[in-house]
Amino acid sequence: MEQPKRTLHELKIALAILRINAIAGSSRYRVISSSALFLCWRNSPSDTLVEVLRARITGRYAQNTFEGLLKRVDDISIGRSAADVEAFLSARLPSAASISSAVRNTEYKRALEEAVNIPQELHPPQERGMTSRGVKDDSLYDYSASISYRREPAQQIYTTYPIYYGTDRLQEPGRTVKFGGFRGDGTIAYGVAEVSVPHIHREGKLERPWLWPTQTKGNPNKHIVIHSNELLALDAWFTSAKDYLSQQGIGQDPSKKEGLLFIHGYNVGFDAALWRAAQLCHDLKFPGLMLCFSWASLGTPGGYPTDEATVDWSAGNLRQYLTHVTEQLGLSALHIVAHSMGNRALLSVLESWKHEPGTTPIHQVILAAPDVDTSRFKQFGQAFETFEQVTLYASRHDRAIAASRFVHSYSRAGDARPPLVMNSLATVDVSAAGRDMFGLGHSYIATVSKVFRDLFYVVRHRHKPDQRAGIIKRDEGYWELT
Template identity: 85%
Template sequence: MKQPKRTLHELKIALAILRMNSIAGSARHRVISSSALFFCWRKSPPDTLIEVLRARISGRYAQDTFEDLIKRVEDIILGRRAPDVEAFLSARTPRGAGISSTIRNSEYKKALEDAVDIPEELLPAMESEMSSKTSAVGESFDYSSPNSYSRAPVQQIYTTYSIFYGTDRLQEPGRTVKFGGFRSDDTITYGVAAVSIPHIHREGKLERPWLWPAQTKGNPNKHIVVHSNELMALDAWFTSAEEYLSHQGIGQDPSKKEGLLFVHGYNVGFDAALWRAAQLCHDLKFPGLMLCFSWASLGTPGGYPADEATVDWSAGNLRQYLTHVTEQLGLSALHIVAHSMGNRALLSVLENWKHKPGTTPIHQIILAAPDVDTSRFKQFGQVFDTFEQVTLYASRHDRAIAASRFVHSYPRAGDANPPLVMSSLSTVDVSVAGKDMFGLGHSYIANVSKVFRDLFYVVRHRHKPDQRAGIKKRDGGYWELT
């Protein structure tokens, strides 16, 4: 794969981190591991390296030091051997010679010395702050550890759900299963994750330890937590799904053989997609198979252009995943919830979707806050009558959609200024739902209980708008949340 071109700004930050790592006394005093930096350097799309690194850095010391580097980037001077280190960063690692062994080499450390000059006043600050910042953490909590937020709870007061996922994210090296925001080599990885919802959960909320690093696992009695993640070959994945449905007792309740697929939107990491899928399953009291397709979003606010390119690339992989789900699992019906930019991939697939006799029919399609050009959405809408019901949730207060409209200079389907009205489409204006927990007005589909209760009647009971409480018909032909 061709290496992305890096900016001078990115090169300075990368070399400065490597130089700091070479003189750091221990791993906990590093901003990010050198091997992780190498991986991000080689895989991050152009102009996204800083955003990608920022999302991966955990721990108060590391985060503060990284931000100090960003502020002082103009004071970082590249030396005569900077081209040599840059070439090593971009080169493929020779077989049998790992990055970790190479960076411990004395010649490599000497090359770093000659490659980058960090301001003298910054280096002493780095050394003195190591003790002050880490001592503030104390022995009871290690910010860099994803599993250290809390000790194992004495009593289990949470419920665990199995999420049958497919992803076209690149699996990253490490001892545990980890997917970041980089694209795979056009392959889909299948697996099953166990995700818990605490009994203190409030409908429509996503309980996470927001004040701590995103990598923090959390306390399952208080937070939504991914407990395990098992990768599977496709045949084993099919078998596992069939066994799960069998254990659910499908003979007693036909709805237990239905499937619900969640396709996330922009700025969503892999674990966050699993959290949302589990939350949907829990709050909708969905008795069947919970599915999730996680496309390779960078999972950073600054990754919008890269996510736009990736979601189009992911459409083919979503089609393959959806084909396997509808043709191999023997489900009686499939419902799909897509959010934000994820609607682009889904609508691209549905535009040419043909239901084959004997396969699972797609019944309810929920398009939440679709970041899709309105005119293009109307073209997609020509096939809406082939599905049982297509529901559009839109809002006048969706700031992310408003920003997208400004960037693209054309209206978006997720905007309710005014609501989009089409045949074979049930449009619901949810502007009265108010702002969400992120303050961006864009995650109302999963954060506002009024919207969620309407969604409950759509997915669980397949009710048409005139059968649902809490919404009323407006003169413009759309429905409005009351």
């Protein structure tokens, strides 16, 4: 893999973090683990290191220290041995030892001490809640270390759903299965995650601990929670999915043998993709197999250019995943919901998709807020007649789409100014539904009840627009949510 380019600014920050970690008397005073720093240094795309680190750093003390380093970066000086440490960071020096053991090596610590000098006030405190001068400093106190956690109630008041996923993200080291925002080696990892939705869940909401880091598991009786995540070999993944379908008891309900695939958009981490997939499965009361393809979104707001490049790179992997799903699982039908930038990968695949006899047909294709060039979208439209129904949801209030239009200087298919009208496409202008809870109007597909109920009739009953309540047809040829 090509080593990303790093700036002097990024090198100073990385060396300063390693230096703080080396002299910290306790793990609670580390900004981020050295192993995690090495991972980010080697895999973060150029010019994204600071934002990627910021998204991973948790705890008030660590966050304050990191922001302090950014503000005082000009006061951080590097010495002659900085090049040696940087070579080790970038994996240009062979080492049989693991990173965790190497950073404890005396020679490494000596080289690090000579490589960087940081302001004294940014040194880790010698005692809990104390600065290096022995003065109480509440601004640096790590409150997260003092939080006590209640045990989960014995009563289970949630429902668990298996999410059969594929991802081309890089698997990160650790005791549990973890995928971050970096690209993998081009292969797809297959697995099944058990995700629960609490009984207090409100339709369209994504219940998560408020103002807590995304790494926090949460309380399953209050939040959408990932309970387990198991990687499987491809054959085992096929077997597991088929066993689940057989356990559903198809009986008189053929929809129990259908599949629903969710493809997320920009700025979405792996866990967040699973949360949303479970929420869709729950709210749609979908009885069949819930699937999720998680492409390697960086998962940070500033990662838009990186995500644009990655979603194109992921299209081939999505095609492979979709081929396995339609050829090997024996589903009676497959429905697909793609959101935002995820539409780019999906449309790239569907443009040349051919239904082969004996494979699962793709019935409902839902293109929600597609961040896709309008002219390019029209080219994709030539393939829409291949599928039972293609639905486009667009909004005039989608500020994320408006920002994309400004950046690219061309209109986007997810914008309803005006709504697209094409053959074999049912366009629904959902502007009347208002704005979503974050004020961007971009997640309305899953957060606005009116839109969600229309989606319910598309996926569960495969109704055409003229069969659904709450929408009317305009003279221009598109449909409008009322």
